[in-house]
Amino acid sequence: MWEAVYIIEGLPRNASDIQPETVHADTQGQSLPVFGLSDLLGFDLLPRIRNWHDLIFYRPGEQSRYQHIDALFGEEVVDWKLIETHWADLLRTAISIRENKLSLVTLLRRLGNHSRKNRLYRAFRELGRAIRTLTLLCYLSEPALREQITAVTNRTEAFHGFADWLMFGGKLIGHNDPDHHEKVVKFNELLANCVIYSNACDITDAANALAAEGHPVDPDDLATVSPYITHSIRRFGNWTLNLTPPEHAPATRLDLEPRVLFATGHG
Structure with a gap:
């Protein structure tokens, strides 16, 4: 999770002419709260996910059924009521991060404490369930997207390998x-x-x-x-x-x- 957190935290501070809208990371660079945060901050989180078929596809409603892809989904349903209840808090938090009033790393550390009882954490996680489900569906249906994610992460790993070779x-x-x-x-x-x-x-x-x-x-x-x-x-x-x-x-x-x-x- 922390890999994507540090990348996302640095993007709002980027004052250059190049303003990326997509964040790539390896498998460790994704979690449900991070998916929710990246969406509110205006970035698409597209990590390379190992064993994606073990992840849960959340249904938008209990009665939602699909003719061809229903087998992908479990019985878990996105809690839209929870997201709606804390929507103002979610937006306020995202704005604070974008305006550099709040550190994303600090926020997630706070959210991680007693996370099961933390309502804001649960709201971010619930939003992340919806966003990650959409991302997984796009990943399955778009071969070009899969190629893009693999190419970018391979390029990043190649850079890290090159930097490690130069490391004294x-x-x-x-x-x-x-x-x-x-x-x-x-x-x-x-x-x-x-x-x-x-x-x-x-x-x-x-x-x-x-x-x-x-x-x-x-x-x-x-x-x-x-x-x-x-x-x-x-x-x-x-x-x-x-x-x-x-x-x-x-x-x-x-x-x-x-x-x-x-x-x-x-x-």
Whole structure:
């Protein structure tokens, strides 16, 4: 659950031009309250769920029956009355999180205490039951959505693997200091992003050089080239920080000539 919580909490603080509307996570990145919270905050939570067929599909009403997919559903029914009763509290909580007046992590920790007796927790969980059921139905009926979730989570895992490879001293952080932990994680991800950027520039230069020489460059082939390249990196070499701007801006645009982009084999 905490994986998606930290991702969702950071999204309202995002002040950049890119405003994502979808949150992807692994199996641990989903729970019923998080599904309810993400919907109120305006995000679609689309985690990769292991053993999704073991999850409960909640019926919208006791009399709800379906001709072709009824076997998917159990007998559990969404308690819409509970959601309606606490709707104002749910909205007030979501607004407080979006306006950074309340930490999502703090909220869920509070909700987790005596959760069976916590009415707000039960309301979030009930809303999450409805939202997750809809998400599971979309997951089953849309092959493109399943491919998207798998591709995004695989890409994320590849980044984490690349960052772990660059991590000096292994994954174990030797100090029991939260501030030190945060610095190590942030510096490691900063280093990983710098190396990925450098690799991407090298790939761009190589592709542009091939195109300039008249060699055909297939975009489909180029799309399979990953920037997570390790064989050219001296991980334990000399790392120097040079803040002097380069004389020439690095090439960040593919300049593939149309005549060689989709070569037909004609001379």
